[in-house]
Amino acid sequence: MNRNKYYQYVLALGHGCSDINQGALSAVLPFIIAAYHFDYTTAAMLVTVSNLFGSIVQPIFGNIADKKNKPWIMALGVLLAGGGMALTGLISHFYGLCVAVIISGIGVAMFHPQAAQLVSLSSQKNQQGKGISIFSFGGKIGSTLGPILTSSSILLFGMKGTLVFLIPSFIFGM
Numbered sequence: 047m048n049r050n051k052y053y054q055y056v057l058a059l060g061h062g063c064s065d066i067n068q069g070a071l072s073a074v075l076p077f078i079i080a081a082y083h084f085d086y087t088t089a090a091m092l093v094t095v096s097n098l099f100g101s102i103v104q105p106i107f108g109n110i111a112d113k114k115n116k117p118w119i120m121a122l123g124v125l126l127a128g129g130g131m132a133l134t135g136l137i138s139h140f141y142g143l144c145v146a147v148i149i150s151g152i153g154v155a156m157f158h159p160q161a162a163q164l165v166s167l168s169s170q171k172n173q174q175g176k177g178i179s180i181f182s183f184g185g186k187i188g189s190t191l192g193p194i195l196t197s198s199s200i201l202l203f204g205m206k207g208t209l210v211f212l213i214p215s216f217i218f219g220m
Contacts, residue, residue, distance in 0.1 A: 047188050053168040057161050058184030060120055061220040064157040065185040067127040067150050067211060069192020071096055074134050074208065077200050082138045091140075092147045100151035108159035114171045119160045126153025128215025135200065135208030188214075 075089045107123075110116060130150025137143050161181070169177030199207030 047189050050168040050170065054180045055129050056167070057120075057165050058180050060124060060161060060218045061181055061184035062188030062191070063124050063214040064127050064161075065188035066187075066192040066195065066214050067123070067131040068154055069189035070131050070208075070211060071134075071147060071150070071191035071192075071194040073196035073202070074131075074161075077196075077205065078143070081205050084140070085122065089138060092143055093220060095144050096147040098151075099148045100155035104155035104159065105154065107133035107156050109164045111159040115163070116160060119163070120157050120164075122154075123153045123156025123158075126150065126156065126218035128213075128219070131207045131211040147177045150209040180207035 049191045054185055069095055075092065078084055078092070079086065095159050107119060110119065127150050130153060132147070133146035133149070134143060138193060149162050162178075166174060167183045198210070199210040201207070203209075
């Protein structure tokens with residue numbers, strides 16, 4: 047396998063390790079509602095704050111990626127995404143949960159601009175579509191595995207099962 051294709055698969059793995067947390071957020075909500083006696087509106091606010099803060103900061107990280115190649119931003123983003131999601135099973139206070147999902151959302155937002163730029167740079171001239179497809183596949187697999195990992199780990203270990211989200215974070219982030 048040539049070096050550029052290897053990079054594309056590594057970036058796809060990172061995309062999966064990042065987006066597993068986005069898929070997990072919606073799946074953890076029923077467990078949060080049951081464990082902490084939140085109503086649906088309160089729980090849904092967690093998704094709102096995660097998406098809102100991630101959306102606000104993503105253009106900032108896109109600007110950074112355009113100015114200078116900083117691959118460490120991707121690793122830090124994945125670590126924050128998984129770390130924030132891991133905390134959701136350890137914190138029962140609403141505002142603490144907001145901070146945890148904001149950290150996770152910012153981490154996901156940190157990953158994408160730099161990774162997309164590197165996918166483009168690692169793609170051959172007439173194969174950018176294939177490169178982004180491989181990258182997107184990684185993200186879709188992560189989003190799909192997030193709810194499965196969430197429900198399985200919480201059913202096995204209780205709310206502390208969200209700590210399992212540290213594993214994919216460390217796989218890519220270290």
